[in-house]
Amino acid sequence: MSAVQAQRIKIAIQKSGRLTDNSLDLITRCGLRYSRGKDQLICFGENLPLDILLVRDDDIPSLVQDDVCDLGIVGQNLIEEKRLAFAASGRGTPFEQVMTLDFGLCRLAIAVLEEATYAGPESLRGRRIATSYPFVLGRWLAERGIAAEVVAQSGAVEIAPRLGRADLICDLVSTGSTLAANGLREVERVLESRAALIRTPVPVASEKADWMERLLVRMDGVQRVNGSKYIMLHAPRSALPQITKLLPGNEHPTILPLDGTDERVALHAVCRENVFWETLESLKAAGASAILVLPVEKMLA
Ligand code: PRP
Ligand code: ZN
DSSP states (O other), X not given: OOHXXXXXXXXXXXXXXXXXHHHHHHHHHTTOOXXXXXXXXXXXXXXXXXXXXXXXXXXXXXXXXXXXXXXXXXXXXXXXXXXXXXXXXXXXXXXXXXXXXXXXXXXXXXXXXXXXXXXXXXXXXXXXXXXXXXXXXXXXXXXXTOOOEEEXXXXXXXXHHHHTSOSEEEEEESSSHHHHXXXXXXXXXXXXXXXXXXXXXXXXXXXXXXXXXXXXXHHHHHHHHTTOEEEEEEEEGGGHHHHHHHSTTOOOOEEEEETTEEEEEEEEEEXXXXXXXXXXXXXXXXXXXXXXXXXXXXXXX
């Protein structure tokens, strides 16, 4: 590796799938402009010392674990599975989860054929369950003292019951359309998951530690503004306690005088949650007027 390359941060994201668009969007909102390499496997950062590697999501934890990439964006489903797998194989210090992200919501669930009966976890005893998540499923079964046969399979888990390879499956469910398309019914939730940022277990070289830190602060900033709103309104001074209570996720609103009146004031506040029509209607009922809700673009804590 050349000295110049060594100073650049590498982040691994899913090449094509549920997390790809949101991952690229997050990185773009941290200020990166990039061009995509010919092989479509690397995006070269143009204005920051940061490059993006596009890989299979299943490979991301290992790439970060082995310090091939400094950072990775991947689902907690895979983070948990690989963490347990690495621990079982005794592979050194595990990678670290830095922050959870607000996309890629899904769950790892057990499903049966629609026509099959299901009588609770106890009924899994002695049954065969196909999954790409043998460690997470194994732990869930062990916690309940259930001895079932875990059939580890790397893909196409959803067709295992029809092929007679298994009685049930344990797989990721996001919209539920894959289960529906394969005539399967969800019966147990094993793990709730969302995307998260992971980092190498190895200390980052001093040349790039500063940029790494700045990037993490920017990502945190992007996460903070997601769903945040800036709200402005006029209200009777006497109604301020009630109105402040109605503002979701707000800490210290700014109160400003209004020209020509002592009785009404202007209130400005950042709301850390989305502001719905119902909230605006309640604010109006409490005496607020001239209510404006604006998006927040950037925030630095
Ligand atoms: C998961 C899972 C299902 C699908 C479920 O795949 O294996 O195929 O998503 O989503 P749905 O409920 O919206 O239909 P994943 O995203 O991990 O992709 P991969 O298996 O190709 O890695
Ligand atoms: Zn995958």
